[in-house]
Amino acid sequence: RPVREVLFFPSPPSCTEALLAEAAGPGAPVQPCPCPLPRNDCSLSRLLRRLLSARRSLEICLFAFSCPQLGRAVRLLHRRGVRVRVVTDAQYMGLRGSQIGLLRHAGIQVRHDQGCGYMHHKFAIVDRRMLITGSLNWTTQAIQTNRENVLVVEDAEYVKPYLDEFERIWEEYNPT
Amino acid sequence: RPVREVLFFPSPPSCTEALLAEAAGPGAPVQPCPCPLPRNDCSLSRLLRRLLSARRSLEICLFAFSCPQLGRAVRLLHRRGVRVRVVTDAQYMGLRGSQIGLLRHAGIQVRHDQGCGYMHHKFAIVDRRMLITGSLNWTTQAIQTNRENVLVVEDAEYVKPYLDEFERIWEEYNPT
Ligand SMILES: [Zn+2]
Ligand SMILES: [Zn+2]
Numbered sequence: 001r002p003v004r005e006v007l008f009f010p011s012p013p014s015c016t017e018a019l020l021a022e023a024a025g026p027g028a029p030v031q032p033c034p035c036p037l038p039r040n041d042c043s044l045s046r047l048l049r050r051l052l053s054a055r056r057s058l059e060i061c062l063f064a065f066s067c068p069q070l071g072r073a074v075r076l077l078h079r080r081g082v083r084v085r086v087v088t089d090a091q092y093m094g095l096r097g098s099q100i101g102l103l104r105h106a107g108i109q110v111r112h113d114q115g116c117g118y119m120h121h122k123f124a125i126v127d128r129r130m131l132i133t134g135s136l137n138w139t140t141q142a143i144q145t146n147r148e149n150v151l152v153v154e155d156a157e158y159v160k161p162y163l164d165e166f167e168r169i170w171e172e173y174n175p176t
Numbered sequence: 177r178p179v180r181e182v183l184f185f186p187s188p189p190s191c192t193e194a195l196l197a198e199a200a201g202p203g204a205p206v207q208p209c210p211c212p213l214p215r216n217d218c219s220l221s222r223l224l225r226r227l228l229s230a231r232r233s234l235e236i237c238l239f240a241f242s243c244p245q246l247g248r249a250v251r252l253l254h255r256r257g258v259r260v261r262v263v264t265d266a267q268y269m270g271l272r273g274s275q276i277g278l279l280r281h282a283g284i285q286v287r288h289d290q291g292c293g294y295m296h297h298k299f300a301i302v303d304r305r306m307l308i309t310g311s312l313n314w315t316t317q318a319i320q321t322n323r324e325n326v327l328v329v330e331d332a333e334y335v336k337p338y339l340d341e342f343e344r345i346w347e348e349y350n351p352t
Contacts, residue, residue, distance in 0.1 A: 117321030145293030
């Protein structure tokens with residue numbers, strides 16, 4: 001049965017350490033995190049789990065990306081051999097706390113818009129099969145304080161047009 | 177067959193006069209608009225058509241709402257007897273060009289957040305049956321210059337959680 005999920009935010013602060021540590025080294029013993037945050041399942045942990053399910057490819061098209069946990073998840077997928085490509089908005093890329101520099105430093109391909117208007121999308125595609133899209137920018141402020149929504153859809157009729165849009169933007173933002 | 181549509185923006189400037197005039201008075205002769213804009217079908221006209229299909233109810237949950245054509249469509253639905261309810265973000269409501277004042281003036285119920293964090297949703301629900309959601313704020317700037325996406329879904333599994341979210345916010349923002 002294809003995945004169909006709706007996530008709403010704000011998501012209360014929670015510890016995602018175990019989730020990320022396990023994804024980094026499956027099977028390895030996970031040190032318990034000393035932080036006092038609850039380990040509850042929440043919209044952020046669900047979003048992380050969907051992303052961490054990637055095995056082959058991950059396309060990300062995001063206006064703003066500064067959430068450290070989501071940045072860590074993306075770098076982890078890259079290290080695991082997933083082909084990660086990121087498109088973002090030039091205006092927000094340089095802001096304090098942006099994850100884009102860390103992604104590039106890790107060797108992940110990132111392209112950004114050059115023109116006027118915002119690259120205002122907020123979607124990701126996992127393994128060319130699962131679409132994650134909504135109002136949410138991947139920032140801690142949005143995750144913890146805003147009213148936001150994210151749809152998770154595993155239906156080719158929706159995934160295909162977003163993949164095509166990603167490829168169009170990827171080519172358009174080709175710097176060479 | 178349920179509606180499933182994906183709209184991408186920017187949408188080129190186009191004349192939506194005929195579309196709106198016809199919706200205002202079905203059957204009445206429509207004066208041709210003298211403006212030089214093309215009458216092509218585009219993402220904005222498709223979005224307008226989905227909204228104008230409302231017969232009973234329209235819930236709108238929007239961070240920013242300043243596009244005059246979309247504002248006109250919503251007032252027109254209200255006049256036609258559709259039950260319209262609008263939730264918006266307080267920070268953006270007072271901005272120049274906001275449609276919120278015009279909606280209220282027309283007698284449409286509008287509520288806004290009172291707290292910290294943004295009401296960052298961008299969705300609408302037509303006749304409790306069709307969900308319209310994505311990255312797009314209803315502003316001319318976003319429609320004509322940004323890269324944006326809007327999903328149109330007529331699937332109860334997706335519509336229901338958004339309706340519930342709307343009702344939660346509607347109650348939370350009750351000023352009384
Ligand atoms: Zn912790
Ligand atoms: Zn015209």
